Amino acid sequence: xxxxxxxxxxxFMGQLMLGLVNGSFYATLxxxxxxxxxxxxxxxxxHGALYMAxxxxxxxxxxxxxIGYWWSLLLAPLxxxxxxxxxxxxxxxxxxxxxxxxxxxxxxxxxxILEGLFRDLYxxxxxxxxxxxxxxxxxxxxxxxxxxxxxxxILASLLVCLATWFVIxxxxxxxxxxxxxxxxxxxxxxGINVPLMVMLTYGFGVALAGFAGVLAAPAMQISPLMGSxxxxxxxxxxxxxxxxxxxxxxxxxxxxxxxEGLTKVFYPEASSTVVFIIMAIVLLVRPAGLFGxxx
Amino acid sequence: MTSPTEYLRVTDLHAFYGESHILHGMxxxxxxxxxxTLLGRNGAGRTTTLKAILGLTGRRTGSVMLNGxxxxxxxxxxxxxxxxxxxxxxxxxYASLSTEENLMxxxxxxxxxxxxxxxxxxxxxxxxxxxxQGSRLSGGEQQMLAMAxxxxxxxxxxxxxxxxxGLAPVIVQKLAEIIxxxxxxGFTIVLVEQNFRFAAPLADRMYIVEHGRIVxxxxxxxxxxKQALLHEYLGV
Numbered sequence: 001x002x003x004x005x006x007x008x009x010x011x012f013m014g015q016l017m018l019g020l021v022n023g024s025f026y027a028t029l030x031x032x033x034x035x036x037x038x039x040x041x042x043x044x045x046x047h048g049a050l051y052m053a054x055x056x057x058x059x060x061x062x063x064x065x066x067i068g069y070w071w072s073l074l075l076a077p078l079x080x081x082x083x084x085x086x087x088x089x090x091x092x093x094x095x096x097x098x099x100x101x102x103x104x105x106x107x108x109x110x111x112x113i114l115e116g117l118f119r120d121l122y123x124x125x126x127x128x129x130x131x132x133x134x135x136x137x138x139x140x141x142x143x144x145x146x147x148x149x150x151x152x153x154i155l156a157s158l159l160v161c162l163a164t165w166f167v168i169x170x171x172x173x174x175x176x177x178x179x180x181x182x183x184x185x186x187x188x189x190x191g192i193n194v195p196l197m198v199m200l201t202y203g204f205g206v207a208l209a210g211f212a213g214v215l216a217a218p219a220m221q222i223s224p225l226m227g228s229x230x231x232x233x234x235x236x237x238x239x240x241x242x243x244x245x246x247x248x249x250x251x252x253x254x255x256x257x258x259x260e261g262l263t264k265v266f267y268p269e270a271s272s273t274v275v276f277i278i279m280a281i282v283l284l285v286r287p288a289g290l291f292g293x294x295x
Numbered sequence: 296m297t298s299p300t301e302y303l304r305v306t307d308l309h310a311f312y313g314e315s316h317i318l319h320g321m322x323x324x325x326x327x328x329x330x331x332t333l334l335g336r337n338g339a340g341r342t343t344t345l346k347a348i349l350g351l352t353g354r355r356t357g358s359v360m361l362n363g364x365x366x367x368x369x370x371x372x373x374x375x376x377x378x379x380x381x382x383x384x385x386x387x388x389y390a391s392l393s394t395e396e397n398l399m400x401x402x403x404x405x406x407x408x409x410x411x412x413x414x415x416x417x418x419x420x421x422x423x424x425x426x427x428q429g430s431r432l433s434g435g436e437q438q439m440l441a442m443a444x445x446x447x448x449x450x451x452x453x454x455x456x457x458x459x460x461g462l463a464p465v466i467v468q469k470l471a472e473i474i475x476x477x478x479x480x481g482f483t484i485v486l487v488e489q490n491f492r493f494a495a496p497l498a499d500r501m502y503i504v505e506h507g508r509i510v511x512x513x514x515x516x517x518x519x520x521k522q523a524l525l526h527e528y529l530g531v
Contacts, residue, residue: 192372
């Protein structure tokens with residue numbers, strides 16, 4: 001059996017793959033946070049809860065209405081997006097002119113309410129969601145077994161992240177978004193409906209979280225707490241990548257997932273803290289984050 | 296009451312930023328095809344007047360009639376669609392957009408906008424630099440871009456805020472030529488200016504603004520006899 005740095009290559013590649021899977025979730029979630037922060041100036045603490053809501057919606061769809069995985073992958077993010085639009089119209093829109101702290105507190109409160117709601121309904125022991133048939137089993141790559149579903153999670157997240165990046169950086173709609181982020185007043189004076197774009201941006205950002213939630217459903221336990229377990233790391237990812245940077249959040253998300261995986265191989269004791277150690281170092285050296293611009 | 300040729304009428308306009316009361320009853324009108332200048336010192340309320348017309352200030356009272364429609368209660372993004380183009384004092388070039396994206400950003404607000412080829416003929420620099428980020432353009436190029444992008448949209452009323460400010464004399468001269476050719480094409484123009492020498496030959500009428508209201512109106516042919524007035528208010 002071949003080894004890398006004294007570790008069996010199977011175990012090494014396995015952890016690397018797990019790291020990439022986690023990194024995919026980090027990337028998708030921090031991308032949503034970055035888009036929302038850029039446009040709304042709101043640190044969306046409800047992001048983890050809405051990710052959980054995505055997974056829960058998928059579970060509820062399957063168990064109450066017989067809606068399968070593929071439809072859930074489309075419908076649950078839409079549902080979460082609609083919830084997001086409701087939150088934006090009814091609450092967030094009154095906070096844009098205020099300090100970040102108000103948005104953070106409001107969304108934190110919403111996260112607690114959402115979690116409490118699902119905790120009351122389903123308890124915290126976790127709900128099962130089976131892997132869709134198409135993705136049962138694994139590929140034998142020769143040097144390792146790659147579970148098909150994990151490959152799908154990585155692929156789907158990457159596609160969604162790159163599509164989002166493309167729309168924002170390369171299209172006319174994206175130019176509107178960037179313009180409205182940079183100078184909302186002037187953009188509105190040109191005749192672009194900025195409040196509408198802000199609303200849709202929040203809806204889209206949280207729909208990304210809902211999408212990640214559905215992707216996570218078969219891969220992890222669905223539980224009301226799954227969001228809060230993840231979101232703290234995701235916030236660290238956002239800080240490391242730089243608040244509001246699109247590409248930064250994608251690259252940093254995947255990169256930190258990998259680093260976490262590697263740490264599990266070489267020094268497991270540090271695997272849950274390594275992200276925060278990196279965050280502390282980045283904050284010391286580059287306070288605006290790796291991809292962020294100082295204001 | 297609105298005559299058919301009147302494009303913009305501002306009546307008893309008051310505007311506020313938070314607690315501060317900036318405009319104290321602005322009254323003026325701009326006819327179709329006319330070039331009107333708002334002259335005055337810094338802080339007189341000229342920029343705020345443009346912003347209040349566009350719905351960009353906080354609270355405002357009074358009346359703004361655009362093309363015969365009362366727009367005081369309208370949200371900013373609808374006002375532009377009455378054919379209004381705005382060139383802000385700080386030029387407002389988006390740093391995160393390329394020159395071309397900046398140029399193409401404002402949506403169509405009227406028919407008969409200038410085709411992009413014609414704009415590039417008018418401003419050859421912009422074509423050369425169309426892939427550059429907006430923040431990398433020189434001050435003059437930024438000003439040209441800020442003008443060019445509202446010509447593309449089919450706007451007929453141009454609100455131009457201090458376009459000659461801080462630019463080299465040759466560029467100011469080029470801007471004056473552009474304004475002249477726009478007048479020939481029938482655009483209606485409101486120039487907010489500090490630079491009397493730039494504005495005077497272009498304007499059909501001048502308004503002098505002080506403390507958030509109009510204190511004098513000077514027609515093109517009254518320049519000589521109202522020298523004293525100009526000197527008193529502007530020091531020219």
